[in-house]
Amino acid sequence: MKFFISRKERIILTAIEIISDLGFQGLSTKEITRRQEISDGTLYKHFKSKEDIILGALDYYAKxxxxxxxxxxxxxxxxxxxxxxxxxxxxxxxxxxxxxxxxxxxxxxxxxxxxxxxxxxxxxxxxxxxxxxxxxxxxxxxxxxxxxxxxxxxxxxxxxxxxxxxxxxxxxxxxxxxxxxxxxxxxxxxxxx
Missing domain, CATH: 1.10.357.10 (Tetracycline Repressor, domain 2)
Structure with missing residues (x-):
């Protein structure tokens, strides 16, 4: 059985992994796009800013x-x-x-x-x-x-x-x-x- 994870959720999960690996200061949109192998445009299609990504990570934390x-x-x-x-x-x-x-x-x-x-x-x-x-x-x-x-x-x-x-x-x-x-x-x- 395969589980579908949306692009938006994958970006959030990647942000959480980056925070875990590099700390809060290591989180950047550039690092997210590098790890996800996506363009800036794809990232910004789902989130307006780095702040939105972090808010999404907090939602995930408390879900x-x-x-x-x-x-x-x-x-x-x-x-x-x-x-x-x-x-x-x-x-x-x-x-x-x-x-x-x-x-x-x-x-x-x-x-x-x-x-x-x-x-x-x-x-x-x-x-x-x-x-x-x-x-x-x-x-x-x-x-x-x-x-x-x-x-x-x-x-x-x-x-x-x-x-x-x-x-x-x-x-x-x-x-x-x-x-x-x-x-x-x-x-x-x-x-x-």
């Missing part, structure tokens, strides 16, 4: 967020299981497409780019607010301690997962990301039950 949230709501999982499910799905996505994790570690860099920074911040805040929502829900349901600050626990969870992703990238993807991330998440949640 499963709504589906994961919907699955959690439909499944009526406990708060703790909701948090675990969210990260399990995200980590599986990252393991299947390691280059996408470059967008996790460059979020601070993206913050300084006008429209790109706004979109990056929105994705980050949406994920943070979702985890905080599940923590609050868990506190009300008696699943998590009520004496903890929900925002602090959210920061601990997200910061730990981000650190693990950074280490995974720096090790050239040399350890099982899902196992390390989920074990860390389990330890954190256990401390706050």
């Amino acid at each position: 499963f967020d709504d589906s994961i949230k919907e699955s959690i709501e439909i499944s009526r999982l406990s708060s703790e299981d909701s948090i675990k499910f969210f990260f399990k799905m995200m980590i599986e996505y990252y393991e299947n497409y390691p280059a996408i994790t470059a967008l996790v570690v460059i979020q601070e860099t993206l913050e300084h780019e006008r429209n790109i920074g706004e979109k990056s911040k929105r994705i980050f805040n949406d994920r943070s607010n979702l985890i905080m929502h599940y923590i609050e829900k868990g506190k009300k349901a008696g699943e998590l301690r009520t004496d903890i600050d929900s925002e602090v626990l959210t920061d601990i969870i997200l910061g730990s997962i981000r650190e693990i992703i950074l280490k995974w990238r720096m090790s050239k993807f040399n350890f099982p990301l899902k196992e390390r991330a989920m074990n860390t998440l389990e330890i954190i949640l256990k401390l706050y039950r």
Whole structure:
């Protein structure tokens, strides 16, 4: 069975690969056209600018967020299981497409780019607010301690997962990301039950 990937999606995937290989500063339309073996005209037929390509990459980075949230709501999982499910799905996505994790570690860099920074911040805040929502829900349901600050626990969870992703990238993807991330998440949640 063959899967069809549109030219536009291939350009986005190439941009993500370039960011992963060369960093944000290495991303250029020239590098994209070279790797895709396309003309500038073909590139600009699909995107008005480099900024549009990066916005498309951010959309690609966050494309499963709504589906994961919907699955959690439909499944009526406990708060703790909701948090675990969210990260399990995200980590599986990252393991299947390691280059996408470059967008996790460059979020601070993206913050300084006008429209790109706004979109990056929105994705980050949406994920943070979702985890905080599940923590609050868990506190009300008696699943998590009520004496903890929900925002602090959210920061601990997200910061730990981000650190693990950074280490995974720096090790050239040399350890099982899902196992390390989920074990860390389990330890954190256990401390706050």
